[in-house]
Amino acid sequence: MANKKTLFNLLFLLLFSILVAAITFAATLWYSQQNAPSASMNAWLASLFQSEPEATRQPAFHSLDKVVVSVKGKRQTHFVMLELAVQTHYPERIKQIDSYMPLVRNALLKMFSKKKYEELQNQQTIEQLQQEVKQTLTDAFANTTIARDIDDVLFTKYVIQ
Template sequence: MHSQGSNRKQLTRSLVILAAVAGGSYWAGTQTAQWWQQDDQRTAMTPAAHFHKLDRFVISIPGEQYQHYVQLELAIKSESAEFSDVLTQAEPLVRNGLMHLFSKKHYEELSQLQDLNGLQNEVKVLLADTLQRNGYPNQIDEVLFTRLVVQ
């Protein structure tokens, strides 16, 4: 008789454990599906980046003995598709600002450039300031140099 009571307790424990495992598995499965759906929604909500390429231009810069040149091509990244129109309208201001910035740089500084990200950020700040001072929206996310040649 004692073994029957022991078997019932063991059977009851096993059923409780089985029910807990089954319930936990079901709950985890539904939570995982919700988690993946949330991740898909976050991915779908991320706006696509838009790039506006500026035409290549050459700027003269001073050197120790000779005048040197910088050839620069860059792209401006923005989440706004309409920002390309803004940059087209403001391109003379943008190019003028870049010419002023680079004309203050020296050949030695640019030819041995160690911090490209720093220079790109300096250009981003300059362009944001130029656009805002002239009544244009600043929607620049990033400035990317696609070519930088110093001769």
């Protein structure tokens, strides 16, 4: 008999706690709406109820700024000009990549500093180079949310001079 009474009391306390928490949350929302909430409170409330944007069916492409890097040759220094586009299914989230262009340039500069002009001239390396650029950018964005949104990196222009 004591076990049933204890179980009933625990169940009652659990339900009572849930009810108090729900009333407190509702009262907080009501109070914040009645007293002209600040911008930070509005942002917090919006983020609380906002869901992640949905992926688009068709991939979207976001062009990055042109990048020019130098590479060493046997007799002189040469230049590589790249225009890249990022393929994504989250075009709204990928827009913030533009503010990370210094990070993109730095990562590509480091990658190309290890390359030689003669190996870049070989047309068979374009696919391999494209994969290497994608991996370099994915690694550069590893500590950001952008990495998850990059499906592919495409060369839209590739010039070696």
